[in-house]
Amino acid sequence: MPELPEVETIARGLRKTILGKKIKSIKLSPCRILQNSTVCLSNKLNRQKITQVKRRGKNIILHLSGDDVIIIHLGMTGQLLFLTNKTPFGKHDHIELRFSDNTFLRFSDIRKFGKFKLAKFSPQKKLDDLRELGPEPLEITKDAFIRLLQKRKGKIKTTLLNQRVIAGIGNIYADETLFEAKIHPEEKVCDLGPSRLGKLHQAVRKILKKAIQAGGSSVDDYLNLEGIKGFFQLQHKAYGREGKPCTRCNTKIERIVLSQRSSYFCPKCQKSRGSPPETD
DNA sequence: GTCGATGTTATCAA
DNA sequence: TTTGATAACATCGA
Numbered sequence: 001m002p003e004l005p006e007v008e009t010i011a012r013g014l015r016k017t018i019l020g021k022k023i024k025s026i027k028l029s030p031c032r033i034l035q036n037s038t039v040c041l042s043n044k045l046n047r048q049k050i051t052q053v054k055r056r057g058k059n060i061i062l063h064l065s066g067d068d069v070i071i072i073h074l075g076m077t078g079q080l081l082f083l084t085n086k087t088p089f090g091k092h093d094h095i096e097l098r099f100s101d102n103t104f105l106r107f108s109d110i111r112k113f114g115k116f117k118l119a120k121f122s123p124q125k126k127l128d129d130l131r132e133l134g135p136e137p138l139e140i141t142k143d144a145f146i147r148l149l150q151k152r153k154g155k156i157k158t159t160l161l162n163q164r165v166i167a168g169i170g171n172i173y174a175d176e177t178l179f180e181a182k183i184h185p186e187e188k189v190c191d192l193g194p195s196r197l198g199k200l201h202q203a204v205r206k207i208l209k210k211a212i213q214a215g216g217s218s219v220d221d222y223l224n225l226e227g228i229k230g231f232f233q234l235q236h237k238a239y240g241r242e243g244k245p246c247t248r249c250n251t252k253i254e255r256i257v258l259s260q261r262s263s264y265f266c267p268k269c270q271k272s273r274g275s276p277p278e279t280d
Numbered sequence: 281g282t283c284g285a286t287g288t289t290a291t292c293a294a
Numbered sequence: 295t296t297t298g299a300t301a302a303c304a305t306c307g308a
Contacts, residue, residue: 001286001287001288032302032303058288073288073289074288075287075288075289076286076287076288077305092304110303110304110305111286111302111304112302112303113287113289113302113303114288115289153295153296153297154296154297161287161288170287170288171286171288219286220286220305220306221305259287259298260287260298261286262287
């Protein structure tokens with residue numbers, strides 16, 4: 001499931017493989033992933049160069065030589081693959097850009113929750129798809145993070161998953177982050193207090209950075225551009241570890257359902273304890 | 281062969 | 295305003 005570290009890994013790969021290349025042709029099988037008409041897409045993309053590759057939350061943004069951008073969201077099972085040989089379209093392959101040096105960028109998506117969209121870019125106006133996103137977790141300062149979260153009413157896990165609050169965190173990194181910060185997923189954000197929110201900010205930075213270094217987590221189907229797995233799943237301490245011993249205290253990791261998703265946590269390390277008295 | 285789990289976002293209801 | 299449920303979709307495993 002591509003979250004910030006996986007998407008960042010892919011964006012870095014794209015800069016190494018397709019930056020500056022010219023689109024020669026495009027191949028697509030119409031489906032809901034495509035947000036534009038196929039005719040319009042082919043016409044507009046032809047002969048354009050990839051001038052910039054960016055990431056915002058879980059979105060990849062390819063800037064083109066005109067004032068167009070391609071916005072890609074991988075959903076749950078979306079994959080981007082860089083190919084140097086012509087290989088036939090499989091059942092789950094949906095879009096392919098062919099570059100003038102006969103290399104290819106292919107978008108595959110088993111469950112078709114991904115998005116591929118061509119949009120107009122202007123430096124003044126934020127793109128529709130990105131406007132509602134909260135700040136980048138690796139860019140926001142500790143003070144701003146605390147101020148941002150203090151306003152929220154819900155449970156901390158649900159809040160971390162909300163892209164409008166903070167962008168790029170999904171189920172895996174929410175669980176890993178809360179484990180690192182020793183916070184129970186069901187704890188109310190407003191009960192955490194500035195000191196524990198500060199710890200959480202630190203944990204978010206630590207976990208996301210380590211995950212990017214490891215090339216992301218390959219839980220069932222994530223692969224990078226070259227088709228290679230990430231390594232961070234080997235360092236997961238909470239996610240997917242129900243019944244296994246906590247790496248800190250040996251207590252069995254528990255699983256509960258929150259916002260219709262699994263939440264894994266250590267019942268001993270991550271006790272709900274409300275706001276401790278603040279000394280300052 | 282059926283059913284539940286997987287987890288992202290848009291949309292709609294409360 | 296905010297939260298919660300549901301649908302979109304395909305595969306895997308019990």
